Amino acid sequence: MFLYGDYNDILEDSLVQKLNWLKEEFYFLFKFRQHKYNQKDKELAHQMIKNFIESVNPSDDKRMAELLLETVEAIKKKYIGLF
Secondary structure, three states, X not given: OHHHHHHHXXXXXXXXXXXXXXXXXXXXXXXXXXXXXXXXHHHHHHHHHHHHXXXXXXXXXXXXXXXXXXXXXXXXXXXXXXX
8 A cells, every 4th residue: 555655645746846847937938027918928828727737637636636726826826917
């Protein structure tokens, strides 16, 4: 049974790394916009979130789904004009 726990820990660590990457990408792409986003910025932000969610598919684990939701909400809160 320990292997299953270790596997879940590895998956969660991997997701945390990917979530950090996503936050960094938003920072690097939009840090100089000063909340003056155009339509292409908004489309890019929505596509990034959509593609990211589709790529990680956290539905198997409640904790990973919560981490994903928390990160997406934090991004939306920080970059209000994009969403």
